[in-house]
Amino acid sequence: MKKFTMAVLAIALFAFIATGAQAEEKYVAGGFEAAGHVIAGGGYEHFNNKIPTYYTNDGDTLYYAGVIGKYINNPAGAVPAVNRQDNFTFFVDEVELDLMKSFGENVRLRADLDFARVNSGGAGMVPFVLEQAYATANIPVGNGIEFLLGRFNTPIGFESVDVNENDTISKSVLVTGLRPANTTGMKIYYAFSDLVDFHFYVVNSLTQDSNAKINDVPSLGFRLGFNWGEEGSESTFGLSGFFGPESRLSNKHFTYGADLDLNWWITEAFALGMEALFRQDNAVTNTTGVVAGVNTRYFGGLLNLHYAFSDVWDGTLKYAFGWQNKPGTVAAAAPLTQWNLTGTQQQIHQISLAGGYAIADGAKLKLEGRFDIVKPSTSIIANNTEYNYGGALAFAYDF
Numbered sequence: 001m002k003k004f005t006m007a008v009l010a011i012a013l014f015a016f017i018a019t020g021a022q023a024e025e026k027y028v029a030g031g032f033e034a035a036g037h038v039i040a041g042g043g044y045e046h047f048n049n050k051i052p053t054y055y056t057n058d059g060d061t062l063y064y065a066g067v068i069g070k071y072i073n074n075p076a077g078a079v080p081a082v083n084r085q086d087n088f089t090f091f092v093d094e095v096e097l098d099l100m101k102s103f104g105e106n107v108r109l110r111a112d113l114d115f116a117r118v119n120s121g122g123a124g125m126v127p128f129v130l131e132q133a134y135a136t137a138n139i140p141v142g143n144g145i146e147f148l149l150g151r152f153n154t155p156i157g158f159e160s161v162d163v164n165e166n167d168t169i170s171k172s173v174l175v176t177g178l179r180p181a182n183t184t185g186m187k188i189y190y191a192f193s194d195l196v197d198f199h200f201y202v203v204n205s206l207t208q209d210s211n212a213k214i215n216d217v218p219s220l221g222f223r224l225g226f227n228w229g230e231e232g233s234e235s236t237f238g239l240s241g242f243f244g245p246e247s248r249l250s251n252k253h254f255t256y257g258a259d260l261d262l263n264w265w266i267t268e269a270f271a272l273g274m275e276a277l278f279r280q281d282n283a284v285t286n287t288t289g290v291v292a293g294v295n296t297r298y299f300g301g302l303l304n305l306h307y308a309f310s311d312v313w314d315g316t317l318k319y320a321f322g323w324q325n326k327p328g329t330v331a332a333a334a335p336l337t338q339w340n341l342t343g344t345q346q347q348i349h350q351i352s353l354a355g356g357y358a359i360a361d362g363a364k365l366k367l368e369g370r371f372d373i374v375k376p377s378t379s380i381i382a383n384n385t386e387y388n389y390g391g392a393l394a395f396a397y398d399f
Contacts, residue, residue, distance in 0.1 A: 031102030037164045039093035041366070041394025043068040047075060049084040050386045054374045055343040056177030058161075059208045060129045063176045066388040067169065067352070067370035071125065092117055093163055093394065096131070106138040131161065131182055146189040154180035155187075155199040155223045156240040158261040158275040158302055164396040167273075167306050168354040169368045172320035174277055174300045177341045179259055180206045180242065185218060199223040206242050206255060208338045217251045219244020233265040246338060247284040255281045257298075273304030273318075281339065296326040298341060312358040322348040327380060346376040362398040367391075 045066045052075045054065040064075045071091035095115045102108040112132035118125045134150025153161050159175040160166050161182060175181055185203030192198065200222045221242035229235040238261045246255035257279030264272045277300035301321045308314045324346055328339035342348060354368040374386040 031100075031108070033100040034098065035100075035399065036095070036097040037162070037396060037398045038095050039163050039394055039396045040091070041093070041169065041392055042090040043071070043088070043169075043390060043392030045069070045072065045087045045388065045390030047085045047087075048387045050384045051381060052374070052386055053343045053346055053376045053381065053384070054173075054348065054372075054386065056173055056341065057208050058176045058181040059205075060131075060182060061126065061176075063171075065372045065374055065386065067368055067390045067392045069170070087390075093169075094129075096162065106140075107136070109135050143191055143193075148187040148189070149185075151182060151184040152187060152201075154183045154201070154203075154221070155225075156180060156221065156238070156242070156259050156261070157277075158263060158273050158304065163366075163394070164364075164398060167304060167314075167316035167356070168318055168352050168370075169366050169392045169394050170350075170352065170370055172300075172302055172318070172350055173322035173342060173348050174275060174302055174320060177207070178277055178279060178298050178300050178322060179257070180221065195227055197225045197227070199225070203244075206244055206246055207341065217245050219246060219255070229265055233268060233271075235264045235271075237262050237264070246281065248338060249284045253282045253284045255279065269308045271304075271306040273302070273306065275300070275302040277301070279341075281341075294326050296324065296328055296339070298325075299323045314356045316352070316354040316356075318350075318352040318354065320348075320350040322350075327377075344376055345380050346374060348375075349373040359395075364396045366394045366396055 045068045047066075052065065056063045061070060063069050064072060068087065068089060068091065069075075070093070071089050072087045075085070093116070097113045097115070099111045099113070100108065110132060111130070114129040114131050116125050116127060118127050130151060132150070132152050134148050134152050136146055136148045139145040139147055157175055157179055159171055161175070163169060163171070183201065183203040183206065185201055187199060187201040190198050200220070202218050202220045204218060206219045206221065219242065221240065223238050223240040226237045227234055240259040240261070241257070243254065243256045245251045245253060247253045257277065260274075260276045262272070262274040266272055277298070279298040281296045283294050299322070303319045305317045306314065322342055324340070324342045324344070327345040328337070334340065350370065350372050352368055352370040354366065356367070357365040359365055369391040370389065372386070372388040374388070376384050
C-alpha cells in the first residue's frame with residue numbers, strides 16, 4: 001500500500017512539474033525579453049551659506065543643486081537653518097527592469113520599472129517610478145508607421161532620462177525641469193529613410209505631469225531627426241517643438257517652446273554634444289478674471305565635449321545653463337510648482353568634469369566632479385548667489 005501511495009505521489013509530482021514547465025514555456029515564448037540596469041554609488045557635496053533656491057522636478061523626481069542633488073535630504077538653507085552644509089551619502093540611483101513582449105512582427109508591449117530605496121536616497125527619491133509602459137503597432141503604410149499608446153520617454157533633447165546612457169552621473173537643469181522627460185499619451189513615429197525620421201505626440205502634460213491637470217485639451221509636440229554615420233558612432237541632430245495649455249487652470253493660456261539637440265561624432269574618438277532650449281509659459285487668469293503673474297520665459301543651453309582616450313577610458317566636459325526670467329506665471333508662485341520650473345527667477349550655471357572606465361561588457365565605472373552657480377534675481381533675494389561643488393562615483397551595470 002505504501003509503495004502504491006508513493007508511486008501515485010511521484011506520478012502526480014512529475015505531472016505537476018511537467019505542467020508547470022509547459023505553462024512557463026508558453027508564458028515566456030514568442031518574443032519575450034527582459035533587460036535593465038543597476039546604478040549605485042556615493043558622493044560628497046558642499047553648499048555655501050546662502051538660502052538654496054534651485055528646485056527642479058521632472059514629473060517623477062525632485063532635484064536640488066549639485067552632483068548628488070537627487071540623493072540628499074536636507075540641502076543647506078532648508079527651513080529653519082540657513083547655514084553652510086556638507087553632505088556625504090551613498091546612494092542607489094535606481095534598479096530598472098525592462099520587460100518587452102512582441103506579438104508577431106507588428107505589435108509589441110514594453111514596461112520600464114524603476115525601483116529605489118527612499119531611505120538610501122534623498123527628498124527627491126520615490127520608491128517606484130513607472131518610467132515607460134506602452135503598446136505599439138506597426139501600420140504598413142510607406143516604410144511603416146509606428147503607433148504608440150501609453151507612457152514613454154519624450155523624444156526631445158540631448159540627455160537621456162536614464163543615467164547609464166549619459167556621460168555624467170548628474171543631469172542638467174534642461175532634462176530635470178525645463179523640457180518634457182516622460183509623458184503619457186500617444187505617439188506616431190515614421191522613418192522616411194535611414195537618415196530622416198519624425199516623432200509626433202499628443203500627451204496629458206508636457207512637464208511635471210505628476211501634478212493633476214484639469215484642462216480638457218491635451219498638449220502636443222514633435223521631433224524631426226537627422227541621423228548619419230556608422231552604427232555605434234552614429235551622429236544625430238533634432239529639431240523639436242511643443243505646445244499646449246499647461247497652466248492647469250484653463251484652456252486659454254498656453255505653453256510653447258522649441259529645442260535643438262546635436263550629438264556629432266567629429267572623429268572616431270571625439271563627440272560634440274549641444275542643446276538649445278526656449279520655453280514660454282503664458283500668464284494665467286484666476287477665477288475672478290484677474291490676470292495673475294506674467295509671461296515667464298526659460299532659456300537653456302548645453303555643451304558636452306566627450307573624448308574616448310582608449311577602448312576603456314573616456315572623459316567628458318559638460319556645461320549647462322538655465323535662465324528663468326520671471327518668478328512664475330501666477331502671483332507669488334511657490335517653488336516646486338509648474339509655474340516655477342527652476343525654483344524662482346534666477347540664472348543657473350552647471351559645470352561637470354567626468355570620466356568613465358569600462359570594467360567589462362555592460363559594466364562601467366563613472367566619475368564626476370561638478371560646480372554649480374545659482375544666482376537669483378536681486379529683486380527676489382538680494383546677494384544670495386549660491387555656490388555648490390562636489391564629486392561622485394557610481395557603478396552602472398547593464399543586464
